Every structure is written in C-alpha cells, then in structure tokens.
Amino acid sequence: MDLKSLIRDIPDFPKPGILFRDITTLLRNPDGLRHTVDTLTQQCKDRFDKIDYVVGMESRGFIFGTPLAYQLGAGFIPVRKPGKLPAAVCRVEYELEYGVDRLEMHEDALGEGCRVLIVDDLIATGGTAAATAQLVQQTGSELLGFAFIIELQGLGGREKLPDVPILTLIEY
Template sequence: MDLKKLIREIPDFPQPGILFRDITTLLANPEGLKYVLNTLTRQCEALRPDYVVGIESRGFMFGMPLAYTLGIGFAPVRKPGKLPAAVHCAEYELEYGTDRLEVHRDAFPAGSRIVIVDDLIATGGTAAATANLIEKTGCTVAGFAFVVELTDLGGRQKLPDAPIVTLVQY
C-alpha cells in the first residue's frame, strides 16, 4: 500500500518553510490504518518485546493498538507533570531550549524488552530521550517503530543501536 497517498502535506505549518506531514488523513482511512497496524505488528513481533511504550501524544495512537495486537502491556511516556506516581525523567534538546519526558518508575519489571513507538521520527531527540528513560528503568530497548521517517533530518543516528522500523520515508 502506498501510504504517502494517505498522508496529507500542509505547506508552511507550523511555520513558514515547513512541509507538515499530516497523518490524520491516514488515521481516517480504515484500510490504511489497518495496513499500518498489521505491518507494525508483523515487524515488531520479531523484536520479541515485553511492552510497548508510546511517546506523547501521537505515539499513543499507534502504541496502544500495537500492544493489544502483540498481546503485551503498554506504558505512556509523557510530558512533565502528567503522570501521578514516581517517575524517571529525561531532558532533551529542542531547536530552541530543552524539554523533558517522564515514565513511571514501576512501568515495567527490570529486564523487560521495550519497543518505543511514535508516529514520526525527525531529528530523533524525543525518541533518544525515551530510550534513555527505558534504560533508567533497568530495561532494554528492543527496537523502535515509526510510521513516518524524515530521513534528511538524520534522527536515526541519535538512537541507540537497536532495530528501527519505519513504514514511510520522506
């Protein structure tokens, strides 16, 4: 299936010069959504994960159904202050400044194998920070899964040595 036909391109969003890849049109297409989830499931099964981690917020949309189809647990990685129990934190660089992500300290047992899921990998900062969080929990990053990869931004070079699944590359 040609997923690029299902992803809308919006020029100059969120600022001039940016070509935004809008996945809401993919999400609205039942065949496209089914294809994405089935393909992610097949590719992630080989990674033998114990849990799926979804990165706030679009990673939740793909991570939850992926965990369900794999028959494993799910944990969210959130922006600061959104999780109610004790958390591990990881700070990462943005174009202008820094941001932080958090995961519950008891999200999974130590030694678990985790697949990190998000809708898109661009510069790789968010996914790399999430991998750092997984390591703080005493777990292993089994791999990464993204629907879209913006290859010119070199995000995969920031990630630790683990398999990376992407379905569409621009």
C-alpha cells in the same frame, strides 16, 4: 497499500519553511489505519522474539502504540510531558533546537530485564525518541528497537538513537 497517498502535506506548519506530514488523513481511513497497524505488527513479530512492553510517546505514539501492544500481547507504557502522570515519575531532559524539554514515565512502569519497543508516528531529528530510550534504559530494561510510521530521512534522527533495529513504514 500506498500509505503515502493517505498522508496530507501541509506547507508552512507549524512555522514557515516546514512541510508538515499530517497523519490525521491516514487515521480517518479505516483500511489505511488497519493496514498500518497490521503491517507494523507483522514487522515487529518478524524482527523481535518477545516484546513485554510497547512504550509510546505523547501523543501520537499512543495512537499507534496501544493497538500494536494489543496485537503483540504486550503491555503499553505512556511517556508524557511533565505534570501529566499521577504517580511518582522518572524523567529526562533533552535538547531542542530552541531550548530544553522534558519527558516523564511512571517509576514503576518498567523494571530490570523488561523487553521494550519504542513506538511513535514519526522520527525527524530524533530528540524525543532518544530521550525516551534514555528513560527506558534508566530502568534496566532491554531496549529492543524502535518502530515509526514515518521517517524524515534528511534530518538525521537515526544517528541520535541507540544501536538497535529501527523499523519504518514510510520514508520521505
């Protein structure tokens, strides 16, 4: 299936000069969504022995991470923006092009020796994925790899990530 044909390009969003890759058109297509989750599931099964937890970043990482965790027989852990989680959290700050941002995860979400896969819809500059990896590694968990639907190759996001496997379905 040609997944690229199901992704809409929106020029000048969220600001002039940016070409936004809109996955809502993929999500609304039942066959495309099924194919995406099934393909990602199979690639993860082929690549990793045992995944205990799938960690998804707010918010589109939730969309793909939850069904992937279900298919893999793993738990799902959300990583959120500040103030969204109700229990005690661990946090990490990271640099953006225009400032600093922060991500949080429940302190008791992961522990020593858990085998973790990080999932998001897209990797661009890699800042959010790298920060999520820091959160996972702070818990003593084993980061197995990353899975993304889309990779924007020209932005160098892979270079910011730890040296673990990175799976992607579509490259631009």
